Amino acid sequence: MADRGASALSLPDDWPAHPDPILALNRMGSFDWDLDTGLFHMDAQAHEVFDVRPDEFDDRPETLAIRVPPHESRRLDALVAQAIKDGSENYGTYFRIRCRDGTLRWTHTQGCIRRDETGRPRRIIGIVRDATQELCDSQARADEVGQDEARRRQTNVVQATTAALAHARTVQDVIDVLKDSHGLTHLGATSLVVGLVEAGHIRLVAEGPEGSFVPGTLVTRIDEPYPMSEVVRTLSPRFIESPQEFAEHYPILWPHLTDLRITSAAYLPLIVQARPIGAMGLLYDDRRGFTSEERNVLVALGSSIAQSLQRAMFYEQEKDLARGLQQAMLPRTIPGVPGADVAVRYRAGFAGGSLGRDIGGDWYDVIPLPGGRIGAVIGDVQGHDPDAAAVMGQLRIVLRAYAAEGHTPATVMARASVFLEELDTDRFATCLYAEADLSTGVVQLVRAGHIDPLLRLSDGTCRCLPVEGGLPLGLSAEFGSLEYPVTTVELDPGQTLLLCTDGLIEEPGADLDDGMRALREMVCAGPDDVHDLADRLIDVAEERSGGDDVALLLLQRLGLAQRSGGRLRQYVAPGDPEALTEARHMIRAAVRAWGAGERSDEIELVADELITNVLMHTEGAATVTLRVLAGHDRRLRTEVEDTSSALPRRREAGESGVSGRGLLLVDRLADVWGVEARGRGKVVWCEFRLRARD
Template identity: 80%
Template sequence: MADRGASALSLPADWPAHPDPILALNGMGSFDWDLDAGLFHMDARAHEIFDLRPEEYDGRPESLSPRVPKAEAVRLDALVARAIKDGSENYGAYFRVRRRDGALCWTHTQGYIRRDGTGRPRRIIGIVRDATDELRDLAARREASAVDDARRRQTNVVQLTTAALAHARTVQDVIDVLKDTHGLTHLGATSLVMGLVEAGRIRLIAEGPAGSFVPGTLVTRIDEPYPMSEVVRTLTPRFIESPDEFAAGYPVLWPHLTDLKITSAAYLPLIVQARPIGAMGLLYSDRRGFTPEERNILVALGSSIAQCLQRAMFYEQEKDIAQGLQQAMLPRAIPGVAGADVAVRYRAAATGGSLGRDIGGDWYDLIPLPGGDPSGGGRVGAVIGDVQGHDTHAAAVMGQLRIVLKAYAAEGHTPATVMARASVFLHELDTDRFATCLYAEADLSTGVVQVVRAGHIDPLLRGPDGTCRRVTVPGGLPLGLSAEFGTLEYPVTTLELDPGHTLLLCTDGLVEQPGTDLDDGMRALADLVAAGPDDVRALADRLIDVAEERGGDDDVALLLLRRRGLGTPRTVGRLQQHVAPGDPEALTGARHMIRATVRSWGARDRADEIELVADELVTNALLHTEGAAIVTVRALEGSQRRLRVEVEDSSSALPRRREAGESGVSGRGLLLVDLLTDVWGVEARGGGKCVWCEFEVPGRT
């Protein structure tokens, strides 16, 4: 005995050394599922069980879908997921496989879950085997006990249907599960109808299979003589056990069902919290009558379906509310802009998770600004931003921030001031959210664009030839954070938007991809824009289509601004001079700059008038304000060549023109300005103003 014991203990630890032949002899195939790589390796016997040739299978689990019916796959996925979540070491299940000839065969699988030291599942190894004969024998034994067989079968119906419905998020998902051919097979029914109660009527939302629709039943009153109306009225299921009973009870409906060879039917009210939300009918062509247990099972099934429908209806209602809130926070319409083509787009996140994450804080806006030349396009502010988070709170903060930023810009504040004030506003909201933002103020008559950035991604600039580049814009902290840390300085970057060029502003949802850094994403986006269509609307559609194809859990906002080339004034030169108060040399330098600029640009005939008016405006700014003046001279080309002079100061008080006979001397210089210029005006610029005037000048000879 001692010798035999020692011999037994001396067996090698890895015995048997070659398990595959042993499995094959027992009719089993093996698999090794690498959860990290997502690959499902099978041996030759497993290929035979799934009726797959080696060249037909690429190692991916989803490639087994032609052999595993959808309902079976859903049930297996739920089983494996539950075993992994519960910390189980193994699982086992029977399921059906559709062979190459269309026949359904039972198969059994057993898997062992291998985890690493942290408990994280890494691999699943196991076996599959043909269980058709085994279950056939089991069915034969069950025939000896009809009651037990019915109980198991009906319970399985509820389990399979409930497992499939657990993945349904919308009403259409519920319908798809129940209308699926395998779903009807599980229910044991030939045909299915379902309707929802709406305003005292029943609206049909599902009927199957195709060709079973009864004319006139798409919308029916609850008091009409139909079985679904009856169960909604009475809140009691209706079981019809024979064709004669059906014909006698519902003579209006029965003639339309005779071609379906219906022998019995079960109509179930769908009740939630003692209130009917709809009704469902299951029609059978191979049975007569229902046992008490079968009736109880079907009533329980109806209750489960009602709960799923109610959950789906709530989800769709909340989604409509969330999407409505998002759309209400975004601009209802983008104003037309003379001299530019504009396209805006928004794509909501599609997370597939909780509803709240389907709404975000991304926004765009286009703001008409005072000043500029209306015939050449005027001035506009383009905004793109993203409030932290994906929920209704983020959307609400976004709406408030968009409104105040638009108000600050429309008041005429400089871009840096607009951004700083918006940051202070967000900080004072006492919310835990911050926001990134990019604001571009464009003068479409000159092409000058001033850009400020608050933690946002850089803009892109596309040329008429299709080339596209990233514009590096120095920036400050995100809105809210800069106010909290007391760093409200936002540097301003100036760029020229020539005719035919397109400025692209977007949120990071269009750029960031899993496993890719921001710089690579920006380069990929620039390549995509360069290869896109010339029309800004078509280009915007193309970019959003790509975002849809890529998916992702972030929303996307996009704004494209293309400056038109035909008939649009074009800046051919611009000079600027800063004149400090009490600095005669700066004033003299400004006069020399104006004189030299006017003559070099071919406006010698009007040089004296332009110099006199510019001198008057600069002098007024220095005399009547406490700060410095900024003189800007631009040459514009369009249908008529013009020269524009702008004088900015820090006073918000508007100049007043005095007429002859009024007391005082101040203000009469504006009479001279009005007399000598072709057009002039005043516009707000943040805390100050800008007095501008234009002169028509002949073209160069």
């Protein structure tokens, strides 16, 4: 060890080195601030940092005011005072000084607070250094990181916007996505404009924010000197990088944008299959110019928006086509119905995905019938395509014709089923037919595979009307099962009959009973007016956005006073085995509704005899009319009309005879009866006195 120490080189006299040269190598200066005297000593390097000559500085901190701006001086004083107050040993900060040439330069200082044994601060010893390059390098790194972050943010916004556009079904949906505060505004755009090309013009479909609309630009020609017109003509994006460039190239538009303080803009053509369908403009107030990455992002965004707009335009066109075709198949007008308020609604179910084919076969109809009766029909042809709509149109017309001929509801349904089966379309249809006499309130219902109707009472409660049914139209004829039982109900004044298709109650994955229960609850809670109620129900179906059509018919009987007290007319066709049975049911219901229950058996028996007489002894049909005659006494009048001019004869039947007793029975049971010639035929009538109402 001794040998090694003896042979070691001798150290220089100034070792270890004074810190001043070391600080100078790092362009740092030192200072010593005596807090008792206030003297502030700086070395030569510190003078260079503050850009003051030795003869300009008198060791007083306030003398540095020529270099330290007032707001920076106040900030430094506050920082030092807080460090002393907190008992801190050190502090550090960046601040700016104004150099001799007037430029600002960043400076950094660190200080160490020396205290005496009592903790009182006595001196601050520290360093100062030029931090300009340091902060520039740091800012450059921060700018680079910020640019990367901005690019990521823009890319994320484009991805999020594209994802949102994937769910947009209409043009308005696309516009809503573009104007969403969580959408394109994250790209920093101050204002947005979107226009669509229509017949050589550009029609503005979106602009924002509110109040930024430029007069005269709602519809512009493609050849006009506007940036949107230019990008449509050239099929190339247009990036405007300064206000001067904007004002120079578009002097007509620029004066209207000065209040928005626009500094740059990007106009993008919306191109699909090499054809422009519109243009979009993004205006900015906080940037000048666009990097290549930003341009690429915006061009990609324009392509995505163009595809979404094209898809939305196709959707709306096909939806309009479907609605137009469907509406053409439905009745253009609904006839006025005395004694009732009728509301009908239709909503086309359009699920998309099969453009041009989502046309359903739902329909409704209101048919005026002889004797003041009406027929109400609701139906649904199987399938969602143009063929379903075509079959629906034919079936609706045929069913209307059969009903108008005077056939019974069961016969109308059976004949419609045969017609559909003979069309050989492999389609079936569900249907519900209601024939109502509003003077009596008697309603006959026939159901062919359809859902049951609802009855809303005058107190607002609602219940389902179970209707015995048969097979759907087409299937009943194919399987030879054309029997359609008739259900007779009474519709009192103020009560509403609701007929609808299953699109109003069915939801994917939901039970049908739950849907019917929800419908009853909506009807109970709905408005009293049938038109308002129909609007409410169809709005709910629209909000649900189901893929099925919805047809709806509401029939409310009004409480109108009838001078005759009531009237019922029924057509009984020859060769129809069910016609007489249905007529009996209707007569019995009408008599009960009119308060003539004590004579219902007599009235039904007499009417039955008169109808049977027509069917057996003439070649035509019988038309039965019942009405209540008001006066000093209430009477029920029964009329049976036929087309034969031969008058009935009253005669005695033999012991073994099976006929000849009909008029004897009429004479015995009716209070008065007679025969009248009527045009091409005759009518046999009889009257029954009724007990006065309480």
